Amino acid sequence: MKLTATAAQELKNRRCWVEKISRLSGNFGVDAERVQQELAAEIQKDGLSSLLGHLRLCGMIPEGYAHDSSEEKLYSKYTDAVIHEAYAAMGFTSLVLKERADAADVECVCDGYSFVADAKAFRLSRTAKNQKDFKVQALDNWKRGKPFAMVVCPVYQLPARTSQIYQQAAARSVCVCTYTHLAVLVRHTESAGKIAAVSLLHNMFKAVEAMNPSQNAGAYWQTLNRTLLGSDDRLAAIWREEKISALESIQIAQEEALAFLAAERERIMRLSREEAVREVLKSRNIENRERAVKAVADNGLLELG
Known part of the structure; x- marks a missing residue:
């Protein structure tokens, strides 16, 4: 499938952001603040199209970022900033929280209700995901008195048949949502206004809360999607367009990941024996594990008493 001009521009901008995030200063707090400020400035300058581009593509962690690396952690803060901007565009007072442990990443309030949210991103090459990766139970604990919580995921990484995350979502009033749904809500804000968008999201939260807890993915998404689409006839056209964009995002994600893996394979094939051994x-x-082994010593507990 050939990319549309819009998708091609979004891919170009993504590459700039992947490179930008990889240029670390060594101070995570400073880098995270810089990412959030630069994202906000770009969206203010380029408008809705910029925000939609980020929403459509941010769910994929670049394969070039090492697992648990500084780049990966900063990318996580970038996704938090993206959903924060989406909620702000919809009319919420939104805040990206600075603390990392035992707390949600984003907090939102409006006149009628409030919620906490968390953005999820995955490498395309990661196949083994479990319910803990989606943090549904954790988000319930992190509500801190708020009635609702939301976890935002890339649609192509969510379980399509059965999963405990859907049962947990209904039982704990945690809306499992996709970046595609957020993009639709942001576009609905532009056409129908902030009051309508805030009210629609409230209805989606209440629809999840009213569900009979079940592991059935089809039942969960039918309820959520019908709640979204049934609120305004104008949403059907937006929904169709964002479904096409979701397909394009999968293609972009695959091509980006495969290009990196092909380049990595070629690099490894060109290594000398010595370079390969070092790698x-x-x-x-090995070295860090050796240091840990050597550091083990008698701690004196058997001498007590």
């Missing part, structure tokens, strides 16, 4: 030793973390 394997580094990947197995």
Whole structure:
């Protein structure tokens, strides 16, 4: 499928952001604040199209970022900033929280209700995901008195048949949502106004809360999607367009990931024997594991008493 001009521009902008996030200063707090400020400035300058581009593509962690690296952690803060901007565009007072442990990443309030939210992103190459990856139970604990919570995920990484996350979502009033749904809500804000968008999201929260807890993915998404689409006839056209954009985002994600993996395969094939040995030793973390082994000593507990 050939990319549309809009998708091609979104891909170009994504590449700039992937590179920008990889240029770390060494101070995570400063880098996270810079990412949030630069994202806000870009959206203010370029408008709705910029925000939609980020929403459509941010759910994929670049394959070039090492697992649990500084780049990966900063990318997580970038996704938090993206959903924060989406909620702000819809009319919520939104805040990206600075603390990382035992708390949600984004907090939103309006006149009628409030909620906490968390953005999820995954590598395309990651196949083994479990219910804990989606943080539904954790978000319930992190509500801090708020009635609702939302976890925003890339649509192509969500379980399509059965999963405990859907049962947990209904039982705990945690809306499992996609970046596609947020994009639709943001566009609905432009056509129908902020009051309508805020009210529609409230109805989506209440629809999840009223569900009979079940692991059935079809039942969950039919309820959520019908709540969204049934509120305004104008949403059907927006929904169709964002479904096409979701398909394009999968294509972009695949091409980006495959290009990196092909380049990585070629790089490895060109290594000398010595370079290959060093790389394997580094990947197995031999030196750090040796230091940990040598640090073990008698702690004196058996001498007490």
